[in-house]
Amino acid sequence: MGFSSMYTAATGVKSHGVLLQQIGANLANVNTTAYKSGDTFLETLASQSSGKANSGIVSGGISTPGQIGLGTRVATTRINFKEGSFETTNSSTDIAIGGQGFFRVADPVSNASRYTRAGSFHFDKNGQLVDSHKNILQGYKIDDDGNIGSTSQNIVLPMKEETDTYGNKIMVVKSDPKGTDSVTMRTNLDSGAVDNSSSEDSPFFSLLQEWDGTKDTPLTADKYEYNSSIQIYDDNGNKHDLVVYFDKVINDGDSSDKRHWEYIVTVPPGEDASALTGTSGAGLVMAGTLTFSGDGALLNQSAFTLAAGSADGKDLANWEQATLNSNGQPTFSVTLSGASGTASAQTISLDMGITSGTDSWNTTGVTAADIGSNASSLPGMVDGKLNALATTDYYGSSSTISQSQDGFGEGYLQNVSFSPDGIMSALFSNGMSAELYQVNLYNFKNEFGLRREGSNYFSATIDSGEAIQGVARKDGLGSVVSNSLETSNVDLADEFAYMILTQRGFQANSKGITTTDSMINTALGIKK
Known part of the structure; x- marks a missing residue:
């Protein structure tokens, strides 16, 4: 009997030692990124029947034999997947998972998969997003059109x-330049302005006639009422100034209350690589008129561009009606030379606030020379649609209300960012961004069946089932939290409480061993 009691106490010592080992592992990883604490559970080892005792249960007048326990053993260990708190970091490649899921990283040599909640990643010299063990984070690639693989x-x-x-x-890592395709410009032109440039025969194109691209100042300030400039980009990423000059037309031959303004669209003559290079027309890319109602609202617009191959930009017969794009906006072609790259022609649309609903002019085949001095000869847009914000002709100072263009120069990678959906975007020095990947998240039918592999890794087992691939915020998976790392979920207060209880259990069982040993020695002494 003495040996049985010693064995029973020994199982208690051994089992409580395992409990303390688990508590020690939890405490050792209290500051380990995304560590998941472990719980260890004990169960009774066995029991033996004793004929000299009963269980206290009587059945049919016969008492049931009693049982005496023979100790304890470790029943199971279980990973506690409770989410830890988040710690903010200064690295944009540090990410955490808010909710269910695991990241998957692949060995660069064997391509073996490991799963982790620790999102401390960085880019290596080859541009791969890796963890501290050089395993590579997995995701879906996003193409240039925004399609996710x-x-x-x-x-x-x-x-x-x-x-x-x-x-x-x-x-x-570069963002390639994009030449300007579209320019939007909204201005208010002072209805009280005077006509600064006038022409008896062609009052609607007097600015064009005054322009001289061979001079340092092609158009002096006393020849126009207002100008608005915006920087555009050629296909090589070079910047150029696009300037639109406006002047009021008084001698318009219109007896109604309508008001007319002429405009020209220009680039610096020295950067004009078209057939007009070196001529007085160098820098001219578009000319036209704006028609306003008596209350200052924009009614219509005309636009003319130089006929292909024409080398005389001052001959009005060479200026044809501009092409309207699919958005009903007039366009012009321009060839710009810059500091880098070879000059190439590009087509740019100009939106002043009115577009054609049918992408057409109400009169075709008209040149600027055909207009003369009568406003009734001006072509206009068919089914002109006025935008909510458009160029106006209100009384007061002329000013630019808004302007924009869609080109940009080349840029270099400055940083990356992650959205809650796991979209990794590259941020470039030219102010542009590009979506590159969507980080994959994985779940398991039984996450408690995962096997710890060390270094914050888990691997799939038969008990866990195969990994279920997905993305953040879908099918029950959590969100991706940027500039953050998940901390350990170890609760120090609980672990110290468990440690005290384990220590007492260990001491009590060790006392059982020494007491049994003393009893055996006493029994041996009686024999002597």
Whole structure:
């Protein structure tokens, strides 16, 4: 009997030692990123029947034999997947999961998968988003049109080779330049303005006639009422000034209360690489008129551009009606030379607040020379649609209300960001951004069946089932939290309380061993 009691106490010592080992592991990882604490549970080992005792239960007048326990053992261990709190970091590649899910990282050599909640990532020299063990985070690639792929792959920056100023080959992540395709300009033109440039025969194109691209100042300030400039980009990313000059037309031959303004659209003559280079017409890209009602609202617009191949920009017969794009906006073609790249023609639309609903003019085949001095000869847009914000002709000073263009120069990667949906976007020095990947998240039918692999990794087992692939905020998966890391979910107060209870259990069982040993020695002494 003495040996049984010693064995029973020994199982208690051993089991409580395992409990203390689990508590020690939890305490050791109290500051480990995304560590999930473990719980260990004990169960009775066995019991033996004793003929000299009963269970206290009588059945049919016969008492049931009693049982005496033979100790305890470890029943199971279980990972506690309770979410830890989030710690804000200064690294944009630190990410955490708010809710269910795991990141998947792949070994760069074997492509073996590991799953983790620890989102401390960084880009290596090859542009791969890796953890501290060089395993690569997985995600869906997003193409240039914004379509998200369906095959999980390594998240890698789109690096390009470039030669630096010292002639060295370097790898960079660039945003290629985009030439301006569209310019939007809204102005208010003072209804009380005077006609600064006038022409007896062609009052609607007097600004065009006054322009001289061979001079340092092609159009002096006394020849126009107002100008508005905006920077545009050529296809090589070079900046250029686009200037629109406005002047009121008094001698318009219109007896109604309508008011007319002429305008010309220009670029710096020295940057004009078209057939007009070096001529007085260099820099002219569009000319036209704006028609306003008596209360200052825009009614219609005309636009003319130089006929292809024409080298005389001052001959009004060479100015044809501008092409309207699919949005009903007049367009012009311009060839610009800059500091880098070869000059190439690009087409730009100009939106002043009115567009054609049918993408057409009410009169076709008209040149600027055909207009003369009568406003009734001016072509206009068919089914002109006025935008909520348009150019106006109100009394007061002329001013630019708003303006924009859609081009940009080249840019270099400055940073990356992650959305709650796991979309990784690259942020460039030219102010542009591009979506590159969507981070994959994974779930399991039984996450308690996952196997700890060390280094914050888990692996799938038969008990956990295969990983279920998905993305953030769908199918029960959590969201991605940027600039954050999940902390350990160890509760120090609970662990210290468990430690005290475990210590007492260990001491009590060790006392059982020493007491049993004393009893055995006493029994041996009786024999002597």
